[in-house]
Amino acid sequence: MSRFPWSDDYATGNWVIDIQHRRLLEFADLLFEALDTHRTVDIATEALAALENYTRYHFAEEEAFLASIRAPGLAKHRRAHASLILDVEAMRFNLVSRHPGVGAQLARWVLTCLVPHMQNEDMASLAITKGTPSVLRQPLPSTKT
Ligand SMILES: [Fe+2]
DSSP states (O other): OSSOOOOOOGGOOOOHHHHHHHHHHHHHOOOOHHHTTOOOOOHHHHHHHHHHHHHHHHHHHHHHHHHHOTTHHHHHHHHHHHHHHHHHHHHHHHHHHHHHHHHHOOOOOHIIIIHHIIIIIIIHHHHGTSSSGGGSSSSSOOOOO
16 A cells, blocks of 8 residues: 555646656655565665655756746745755665664655645646646647658
């Protein structure tokens, strides 16, 4: 069972961003499971690396999109992302140094930082795209000649 299930309450309405947010929760789930079932530190470290890499990838994609639509408050949004990444780095440090409680730290991060970020900053930033096709929603150019 998923520890961090997706909810339609998290949907921003931008399908690309929403798919990436679902993936973020799935990577968080994998890490939580690795920690919860006491897999080796190597497995948990790999799961955390996957979460960290995907988090960086997603934030970069989202920031590029927000820049392309000239979303207001982008500098503040970037700082929120940087802070969320620092949290993941702190988890990695704690895991590598065998600090107990990384699972609880992860659950806190997802439920009190990541999800509220999606529901507040992301939704606010993407609200201006509601009802109008966004750049990411445009169909690929036809290859017919
Ligand atoms: Fe964001």
